[in-house]
Amino acid sequence: MPKTASRAAGLHRASLGKLHDLDAALELMYYGWRGMTLLADQYLATLGLSRPHHRILYVVARQPDISIGSLIEVLGISKQALNRPLNLLLERKLLTSKRSPEQHRSKLLRLTQEGQRVEQRASGYERKVLRDAFDRVGQPGAAAWMAVMGVIADNN
Amino acid sequence: MPKTASRAAGLHRASLGKLHDLDAALELMYYGWRGMTLLADQYLATLGLSRPHHRILYVVARQPDISIGSLIEVLGISKQALNRPLNLLLERKLLTSKRSPEQHRSKLLRLTQEGQRVEQRASGYERKVLRDAFDRVGQPGAAAWMAVMGVIADNN
DNA sequence: CCTCTAAGGTCAATCTAGTTGACGTTAGAA
DNA sequence: TTCTAACGTCAACTAGATTGACCTTAGAGG
Numbered sequence: 556m557p558k559t560a561s562r563a564a565g566l567h568r569a570s571l572g573k574l575h576d577l578d579a580a581l582e583l584m585y586y587g588w589r590g591m592t593l594l595a596d597q598y599l600a601t602l603g604l605s606r607p608h609h610r611i612l613y614v615v616a617r618q619p620d621i622s623i624g625s626l627i628e629v630l631g632i633s634k635q636a637l638n639r640p641l642n643l644l645l646e647r648k649l650l651t652s653k654r655s656p657e658q659h660r661s662k663l664l665r666l667t668q669e670g671q672r673v674e675q676r677a678s679g680y681e682r683k684v685l686r687d688a689f690d691r692v693g694q695p696g697a698a699a700w701m702a703v704m705g706v707i708a709d710n711n
Numbered sequence: 712m713p714k715t716a717s718r719a720a721g722l723h724r725a726s727l728g729k730l731h732d733l734d735a736a737l738e739l740m741y742y743g744w745r746g747m748t749l750l751a752d753q754y755l756a757t758l759g760l761s762r763p764h765h766r767i768l769y770v771v772a773r774q775p776d777i778s779i780g781s782l783i784e785v786l787g788i789s790k791q792a793l794n795r796p797l798n799l800l801l802e803r804k805l806l807t808s809k810r811s812p813e814q815h816r817s818k819l820l821r822l823t824q825e826g827q828r829v830e831q832r833a834s835g836y837e838r839k840v841l842r843d844a845f846d847r848v849g850q851p852g853a854a855a856w857m858a859v860m861g862v863i864a865d866n867n
Numbered sequence: 868c869c870t871c872t873a874a875g876g877t878c879a880a881t882c883t884a885g886t887t888g889a890c891g892t893t894a895g896a897a
Numbered sequence: 898t899t900c901t902a903a904c905g906t907c908a909a910c911t912a913g914a915t916t917g918a919c920c921t922t923a924g925a926g927g
Contacts, residue, residue: 568864571773571785577838578773580845580857581747586864588744591737593867607913617727617734624874629727636914638876660874660923682733685740688862692855699848699855701736706844708724708742710749763884780903792885794906816895816903868927875922882915892905897898 595680602673607640612674615650615664622661623652649673751836758829763796768830771806771820778817779808805829 568586573579592606599605614629615621623641627634644650649670652662666674689697724742729735748762755761770785771777779797783790800806805826808818822830845853 568867571770574773575834575838577841578834580841580853580860581834581837583857583860583864584744584747584841586867587860588740590864590866591740605912614727617730622874623876632913633915634875635877635916639913654923662875678731678734678737681737682731684863684866685733685736688859689736691862692858696855696859697736699852700859701739702848703844703852703856704736704739704743706847707840708739708746710746710840711724711742761883778903779905788884789886790904791887791906795884810894816893818904871924871926873922873924876920878917878919880916883913884911885913886911887909888907890905890907893903895900895902897900 591681591684594684595677598680599673599677604643604673607636608644609674609677611637611640611644612649612666612670613678616666616671616674616678619665620655620663622663624661626664644670747837747840750840751833754836755829755833760799760829763792764800765830765833767793767796767800768805768822768826769834772822772827772830772834775821776811776819778819780817782820800826 568582571578571582595609596605599609610630611626614626618625618629621629623634623637626641627637630637641650645652647669648667651665651667653665654661655663689700692700724738727734727738751765752762755765766786767782770782774781774785777785779790779793782797783793786793797806801808803825804823807821807823809821810817811819845856848856
């Protein structure tokens with residue numbers, strides 16, 4: 556275990572001098588991602604899972620009977636990269652895959668009950684962080700946050 | 712170059728069904744990070760550099776004459792992990808290291824002019840994304856965003 | 868029936884970014 | 898002079914990705 560594990564990589568929300576007025580915002584984005592995902596990652600780690608597994612579970616939960624090809628597209632990774640984590644989830648029976656009667660070519664992925672439980676809990680940790688933050692600033696603040704993030708996320 | 716490069720990994724701001732009201736916020740966090748860093752990463756890639764190099768440049772720019780040990784602490788990585796990117800930056804003369812007259816034990820890191828130029832430009836791309844988003848929602852919206860992110864970032 | 872093709876599976880090699888552990892060097896402090 | 902802090906580096910490992918090559922399965926079209 557790394558010396559800094561309890562604070563997570565590089566995270567004393569640094570005491571760095573600011574060169575620009577937007578430096579603080581820049582750093583908030585960095586620390587914000589870690590802050591949102593830390594608990595979820597810790598939970599997943601207790602199951603021997605990590606981000607990639609969670610992403611798969613998250614997508615399949617919201618798109619039941621998704622095909623492998625579509626999953627690859629949504630996740631934006633190669634099938635070789637998907638292979639490992641996907642097979643682990645199948646072995647662990649968090650996911651099932653079966654070919655449909657008609658479209659026998661493509662496989663349909665679904666969460667098992669256990670898979671749903673894990674996905675719920677992992678995503679739940681992340682939602683809780685967001686909910687707490689939104690609660691503290693009220694609905695208008697939350698809406699403003701969404702608006703800002705929407706514009707930022709559109710830079711693709 | 713990956714087939715999805717122009718959209719960056721998994722980024723059609725997915726058409727996923729929502730299971731929870733906070734799912735949209737969750738996804739905004741994910742896409743937001745990519746949206747903020749995409750241009751900067753593309754620029755860095757043209758120089759053969761990436762995130763870790765940028766993080767080093769960013770910190771040294773804001774903490775001139777920082778020692779290697781302190782840099783390791785701030786970044787939260789091992790000295791072995793720092794070694795490679797740091798040496799590259801020194802070879803490329805984006806960074807200088809010299810021992811101070813008194814504290815001859817520790818090395819002091821500084822950006823060269825070229826290093827400053829690169830750091831400015833890379834961070835500048837990220838700041839522009841933020842500035843554009845803040846401009847679109849006005850000062851109160853920006854303040855709300857900072858407040859929300861502050862609370863989220865505190866989850867460590 | 869046969870061939871073409873879409874969907875999926877898998878193997879190998881490579882890259883990046885990190886980790887531990889072990890050990891070596893440099894140079895100030897006791 | 899020896900002890901130690903700060904730095905440097907080597908090796909082995911892991912996780913998460915990439916590309917390229919090749920194979921199987923099974924529906925579709927001639």
